[in-house]
Amino acid sequence: MPKLTIDGIEIEVEAGLTVLQACEQAGVEIPRFCYHEKLSIAGNCRMCLVSMERAPKPIASCAMPVGEGMVIHTNTPEVQQMRKGVMEFLLINHPLDCPICDQGGECDLQDQALFYGFDRSRYREPKRAVKEKNFSPLIETSMTRCIHCTRCIRFATEVAGVPELGATGRGEHMEVGTYIEKALSSELSGNMIDLCPVGALTNAPYAFSARPWELRKTETVDVLDALGSNIRVDNRGSEVLRVLPRVNEDINEEWISDKTRFACDGLTRQRLDRPYVRRSGKLEEATWDEAFTAIAQKLKGVAGKSIAAITGDLADCESMLALKDLMSALGSKNVDCRQDGARLDASARAGYLFNSTIAGIDTADACLLVGTNPRHEASVLNARLRRRCLDGGFPVAAIGTAVDLTYPYTHLGEGTDALAAIASGRHAFAKTLKVAKHPMLIVGTGALARPDGAQILAAARSIAENCGMVIDGWNGFNVLHRAAGRVGGLDLGLVPGAGGYDVAAMVEGAANGNIEVLYLLGADEIDMSGLGDAFVIYQGHHGDAGAHRADVILPGAAYTEKNATYVNTEGRAQTGRLAVHPPGEAREDWTILRALSAVLGKTLDYDTLDQVRARMAEINPNFANSDAVEPAPWGDFGADGDLDPAPLTMPIDNFYMTDAISRASATMARCTEVHLASQPQKTGTDG
């Protein structure tokens, strides 16, 4: 390990680090624009200049590897002077439009100009102007402000895997842009906004709506996919204005998907802000009392086995627990959290988790994807798979519809033949998995929702067992969920009890009259037209499919409006926090169920959030272990039987609209329009 001296501090660092990284370890901050720890080194902004003893000229610390005995100075007048010079160059062509720039207040250039800027310009020449680019409906460009750090180019090429951005022209005429004005085809494009150190790329839907210092920031977790990405919600008053990523190296590193970032405008549209009761075929506004009374009247005399409950994709654990307890108090075993009908088994925890953990992808050395398109189902996880792929020694094979995953993989066919062949060890890829030290497989929930889902699960389990995926200290069997509420629901045991109905049976029962009352906790993705004459209670936050069919609507809180627990696909329980209060008369979901239980005379025995959480931890100790992943014991799951040779199709057609929130978002509608509806290239004249 080389030893070097930084500003008189002697420090020993890992070989191969750069001087800038060594400085960070020594606690010395180096200004920078182009350097970013998650991207390759460009060394083109020159802001990180430091002086090195016995070197004839200043060195760019971001691009200089550490060497034994280096003596670095970062705070001498010479270094200050160099940085001032670099800053002056950067500002030659940078407009002084900070007062009207959305980056103002959180701009690297602005901040560093405070320390290294000159209070007047020595240049009389006109500044250059650059035409606006059309990157995507999500990114507002103001390319005149660009300082050519190339972070966005490197992000698109390296992390997102869509090499569509580049620097064209040269010298003063260099411009960052796409190839012939094409919109970026990445689900991670919003991260470029965070990466841009100036105001060249800004958040388009958020444009001119707030200044960073006006916003209240709440650290919470995302629910629009099952990763549980750590996010920061910024609100002003009652409105969520934007969503930003928080660093969590084990989950999302510092990226979030475009849906996570931009669907937040859906939180203010189509909201259910008061209870509704259907009277003579029409939904009418009602008070909470009226709504509860309507439910109580309906439930009077209805047998427990005729009552059923389905929880939706965005349901939080607290409300699911309350629903489960209420249903058992009512004598019903018909509860199911597997809205999509995935044939997952709640009894073996390892059978429904992403056991290798998301960070575990970095140590895996072979991967089999079964009926999943991680690019759409968990974009950030796909970026990790891509990085692992680029590092080499990571053969990937996929079974199912062939899609562009942004990294090369072997396509083993669309049907289940290959799955059966690998399970029996006949397939060549089985050998690849066997020789790998840490092989992994990822089963998509789309595949498990098929009628032969349990058999697919069993086939995946036997692949895991036969190919050495389940060994001491490593479990490569992974289920990639799409819904934030699913793992929590399974952890709490929201599956039909003995003789109870599952989702398909409930829908069928509702149609033929066996189910008289159906309670939908944010469940929108079932076939509402087939519910017959059943009395449907919908508790949720958006006027989506479920609310349209409902007989009573109980307005709940969206994920930004409640303190709630979510379990991600790895089985990691995380706490979301309230950023804004639910609109109108809407309430936090578990409190609604608690209040309803009192009206029904089956009062649940918890009054505070802490008591609910204590009960959750009682049911599953995992809930007591917040933010951590406990390895799940291997068990028996899936069912033997023949596989249906039908192709494994991808469950997500439109990445931008997968749930009630994103379906209500105008921004996501625009993305849908650009990326799906108008597949033929845009001309650039249509804005």
Add this chain to the structure above:
Amino acid sequence: MTPIAPASEQPDTFAFSADNLAAAKAFMAKYPDEYQASAVLPLLDLAQRQNGWLPQAALEYVADFLGMPSIRVFEVATFYTMLNLAPVGRHHVQVCTNISCWLRGADTIVEACRNTLGIGFGETTQDGQFTLSEMECLGACVNAPMMQINDDYYEDLDAGSTQVILGTLKDGGTPKSGSQIGRKTCEPLGGLTSLTDDAKTAGKTPGKLKKPRARKGKGA
């Protein structure tokens, strides 16, 4: 940035001719398999020689040919002024106006071109014969001022010689390339100033080289 032809002028397709295809493969064979993108410049040059300029279809063709993203080829094509992304005349007159040439009278060369061809920078004559472009340093400062027409350099220009060169081209002839004042390569303007004597005829033979004295051993 070099001007890009509007969509109306862009051909739909591009493909190498048989000869160029062979040449392209020969270029690619020079690079290891994983570094095929290194052949992008020679391939773009081939494409430009075949087509006269580089349409988008050619950029995409080369990108596909080398298995690299279109934007990477586009970056290269916009970086080099030698690559034309819009049609140019048969004779592409590129006048250097950078510091050395400018000090030596590039302005008069530009004027001569304008007057002879009747076009300004970035324009093409009606008959499609000439395109006039302003260039940054072309690396022939010693023989400034100079201009490049297609593959040839014309150096030590003045207004008169510029007109002669352009006139010859107009008439379908081939003007003499290189220095227009008879200078041999980049020798000094007024003839050689050093190494003018022939050592042998001066009656001197080079002295026998002394063997360098062996250095005294350091500390030994």
